[in-house]
Each structure stands twice: as C-alpha cells, then as structure tokens.
Amino acid sequence: MRRKLVVGNWKMHGSRAANAELLAGITQARPFDCDVAVCVPYPYLADTAVSLATSDLRWGAQDCSAHEQGAYTGEVSVGMLAEFGCRYVIVGHSERRGYHAESDQLVADKAKAALARGVTPIVCVGETLAQREAGETDAVVKRQLSAVIHTLGHCVGEMIVAYEPVWAIGTGRTATPEQAQAVHALLRAQLQAATPKAESMVLLYGGSVKPDNAASLFGQKDIDGGLIGGAALKAADFVAICRAAK
Ligand SMILES: O=C[C@H](O)COP(=O)(O)O
16 A cells, blocks of 8 residues: 655745745644655755754755756755755656756656655656647657656666646646546556566656545545645645545
8 A cells, every 4th residue: 555645846936934834834734644745946945944854744856956066057966955854856847848948868867866865756747738639648658757767777666756747737727537547557557567666656646736636636546646736835725635645
C-alpha cells in the first residue's frame, strides 16, 4: 500500500508575512493521514525550514540546476537546496518546459543531479490541449518519461512522477479521475519495465485539484496524491485537499 503525498507548489506567489500565516494554518491542522510538503520560491526556503523544522511537514524547491556549481548566473544547485533541508525538488514543470524551453534531456539531467545529492525529484510530465486533441497524449508522456528513465538508470525507482496535463493547470478544467487514471496506469506500466520498484513509486496528479474533486482523483488506483498549485495558497483549501488523501 503506497502512502499518499500532497505537495503544494506555490509557484511565484507569496510574501514572508503571507507565507507565515499559510504555514501556520497547515501546521495547526496536523496530523494528516498522508505525507504533506510545500515547494516554495528559493528566497523563502530559509523561513520555511525554520517554520517547519519541528513538524513532520516537508519542503522543497520548484526547480534546480543540472550543474553542481560554476559560472551559471541565476541558477541554484541541488547542493544549495540540500543545505536548506529540501526533501523534494520539482523538475520539468510545464511552466519551465514552456517558458524556459527546457528539453526532456535537461529535465532528466536535473532529476539526476537531485538524486545525486539525496533530494527527491518530482518529475512533471503532461500533454498540451493540442496534443490531447491530436490523440498524442500517450506518446508525449511516454517520451518525456523515457528520457528520465534512461538518464537515471538504476536510480529510477527513487523519483516521484507528477502527471500534469497542461490544459488542466490553473484553468479550472480538471482531468476526470478516469482520464487521469488512464495516464497514470500507462506511466506505471512504463516504470514497471524499467525498475522492480515501480509498484511502490509515488505518482501524483496535478491540474486544478480542489477540495471538491481531490477525493475522487486520489481514489484512483494509480493516483498516489497531488501536486497542487492555486489551491495550495489558501490554508483551508490545502488542508481540505490533504484530508482527502488517505
Ligand atoms: O504544480 C502544480 C500544477 O501546475 C497545478 O496547478 P493548479 O492546481 O493551479 O492547476
């Protein structure tokens, strides 16, 4: 039985005051029947580490460099994230793939860099609306996951995969539980061919998860929790989503 995980991706939102209130709201609602984490903007990692230090809540970042160190202005290495206690780092979010032209191979290299420093990568895959309508969903997510599988080799079982259909992100348009499950089953089958750990790997769904649809999504066989954007910014909503994961 896989333990569920709910991760809040704050994206480029927040302020020190608002974050303190949000984290207090989540902390006070413990305990949860699932693992809970927040992935925050880099400047807020130190505050978050202090706020959550004595709780069982986890934290992480939203991206990392594929390089260990060097002349890469503006980039942040996994080693730096590890110094701030990050347990997770999101890589390959569609907003990074789209706005920053991140390739499948770069995403895979970032995931490898994360694992090398003991930080668990949450690797995002997902198709655009045009790709779904063209019947390309399976091929797209398979290609995206394949690059990571080949790059990680025997470590592949250590990552988390998040299926995030691009058309469902921030749009209020959620994949139905059946649509999401179908892709999750496909991803798990692909992982099964690559690692004996596939059955215990955590596969998250992301894309307009809200308190009222979380339970039906998380009730699907291969959906082990969620990567939550907008609804992670209000403690009451995020807590309600965490309660739906058990
Ligand atoms: O990482 C989170 C996803 O992009 C989902 O965002 P959303 O819940 O606002 O649709």
